[in-house]
Each structure stands twice: as C-alpha cells, then as structure tokens.
Amino acid sequence: MSSVSSTIPDRKFLLPFVSRYDFLGVADRFDNQVLDTTNKWTSIASGSGTVAIATSGGRNVVSCNTGTSLGSNAGLKPKLKIGLDGYSGTEAIAGMDIDVIIKFSHAWDNGVITDTTTTRLAISNSGSSMTQNDIIGIRNDAGVPTFVTDASGVETTTDISADWTETTWSWIKIRVLKNQAILYINGSEVANHITNVPTASVRDITAMINNSSTTATSFDIDYFAVTPLKSVIA
Amino acid sequence: MKQEITTIMDENGIKKEMTVYVVEFFEDNRKKRVAFKTKTAAQKYEASLK
Numbered sequence: 001m002s003s004v005s006s007t008i009p010d011r012k013f014l015l016p017f018v019s020r021y022d023f024l025g026v027a028d029r030f031d032n033q034v035l036d037t038t039n040k041w042t043s044i045a046s047g048s049g050t051v052a053i054a055t056s057g058g059r060n061v062v063s064c065n066t067g068t069s070l071g072s073n074a075g076l077k078p079k080l081k082i083g084l085d086g087y088s089g090t091e092a093i094a095g096m097d098i099d100v101i102i103k104f105s106h107a108w109d110n111g112v113i114t115d116t117t118t119t120r121l122a123i124s125n126s127g128s129s130m131t132q133n134d135i136i137g138i139r140n141d142a143g144v145p146t147f148v149t150d151a152s153g154v155e156t157t158t159d160i161s162a163d164w165t166e167t168t169w170s171w172i173k174i175r176v177l178k179n180q181a182i183l184y185i186n187g188s189e190v191a192n193h194i195t196n197v198p199t200a201s202v203r204d205i206t207a208m209i210n211n212s213s214t215t216a217t218s219f220d221i222d223y224f225a226v227t228p229l230k231s232v233i234a
Numbered sequence: 235m236k237q238e239i240t241t242i243m244d245e246n247g248i249k250k251e252m253t254v255y256v257v258e259f260f261e262d263n264r265k266k267r268v269a270f271k272t273k274t275a276a277q278k279y280e281a282s283l284k
Binding site: 196 | 241242264265269270271279
C-alpha cells in the first residue's frame with residue numbers, strides 16, 4: 001500500500017477486511033470509458049494469487065476498454081472483473097466473499113454481478129432486463145435496486161431499494177456459498193437467497209461490476225477484494 | 235402464486251421463453267420473489283411460508 005496516492009478525494013471507508021483477503025485492488029477510478037490512470041492508486045496481491053490490472057483480458061482484470069460487442073471484453077462500459085481464476089491454493093473452497101466499496105456517479109444498469117458462466121460476461125443493457133442465466137448480483141429493475149440469483153433462467157429476487165443508494169459510497173459484500181448467496185450492504189445482511197442459486201464451482205465465478213452502457217458513465221472503486229472461504233461458515 | 239413467462243438464454247445464446255411460477259412475499263419488509271419451474275414446487279414453497 002506504500003504507493004497509495006493522496007490525490008483521490010472522498011474516501012469514506014477504511015479497509016475492513018484487510019487481514020483476510022486473497023485478492024485485493026484499491027482505489028481505481030473509472031471515468032467514462034477509461035481507467036483514470038492519473039488518479040488510479042495501486043493494485044496489490046496477496047495470498048496465493050495475483051491481481052492483474054490491464055485494459056483487456058479475462059478475470060482478475062480491470063477492464064475498461066471500448067468496443068461494440070457486449071459479449072466480449074470490449075463492452076461499451078467501464079467494468080471490473082474479478083474472481084478466483086488466479087487462485088493457486090490447493091485447499092477445498094467452501095465459498096467466496098466478494099467485497100467492494102464503490103460509488104456510482106451516474107445511472108447504472110447493473111451493479112455487482114457474479115457471473116458463473118466463464119465464457120460469457122455480457123449482461124443486458126436493455127432497460128431493466130438481464131437475460132443472462134446463472135447470475136448472482138444486483139441489477140436495476142426499472143429503477144429498483146434488486147438482488148438477484150438466477151439458476152438456469154429461474155430467479156429469486158429481493159428489493160433492496162431501502163438498503164442501497166448507488167450514488168453514495170457503499171460497502172457491498174456478496175457471500176457465495178453452495179446453494180446460498182447472501183448480500184450485505186455496509187455490514188448489514190439485506191438479502192439471503194437459498195433458492196435459484198447457481199451451482200457452478202466457486203472457482204469459476206467471475207464478479208463483474210459495470211455501469212450503464214451509455215458513454216457518459218463512471219464509477220469509483222475504493223477497494224475490492226475476493227476472499228476464498230476455506231471452511232464452511234455457519 | 236402467479237404464472238409468468240420468462241426469457242432465458244440457452245448455451246448458444248439463443249433466447250427462449252419459459253413458463254415459471256412465482257411466489258411473492260415480504261421478508262424483513264423487503265419484497266421477495268421466488269420463481270419455480272413447476273407449479274407443484276411453487277405451491278409447496280408457498281405453503282411453507284404459512
């Protein structure tokens with residue numbers, strides 16, 4: 001963390017999970033479609049894996065390149081993709097925590113997405129619909145922030161509009177366990193799904209955070225972390 | 235419980251329509267919706283909420 005700059009304003013949170021992360025990135029600012037390299041802080045890795053910061057590629061990647069295909073890395077939106085792809089530990093993994101402290105500056109289509117399809121990262125940007133199957137995440141349902149789990153197209157949803165304002169700094173945690181997904185916002189559990197949870201291996205899950213498909217979008221990430229859970233949590 | 239048509243995407247990215255049965259309720263003052271592929275499963279779940 002020695003290279004952390006003091007130029008990023010409006011930082012609201014200390015890192016609450018610093019002692020237990022395996023992958024960690026800090027304070028990357030996306031401005032419109034590009035990573036703001038001037039104000040970008042740094043990215044560090046710990047544990048058994050690595051975090052790569054690049055403008056294209058697969059998981060463990062901050063991706064913010066431009067393009068026309070929503071189904072590729074070259075989407076028209078700033079986005080962050082993280083997962084356990086680089087995790088090299090041999091222990092059994094019972095689950096995964098995805099932590100991010102984030103603030104959206106403009107309208108958003110989909111907030112935090114865990115995409116269990118390793119080859120298809122696209123999500124719909126057509127209004128509130130999200131046609132992709134096998135999802136854990138937050139989406140915009142006609143203006144209503146909604147936590148969704150989707151297994152083969154069949155969904156469980158929870159209205160979290162009373163719990164989250166996307167334009168303020170928030171600590172979002174999604175705990176993914178076998179047949180269960182729990183959403184915490186600022187430390188409080190706000191949704192707990194045990195139905196229609198994707199069954200993919202935790203190691204194959206990609207977390208993707210993106211903003212609206214329109215060109216004038218941005219979001220700030222104060223911290224993000226992915227933590228494999230190596231024992232079952234009651 | 236209500237019946238709805240949802241759109242899913244198959245492995246080839248082709249959209250398909252599918253009938254689901256949706257149970258809506260409030261949990262901790264938050265509106266929750268749970269969909270099922272079969273009416274029987276939805277009815278069983280709905281009964282478990284009572």
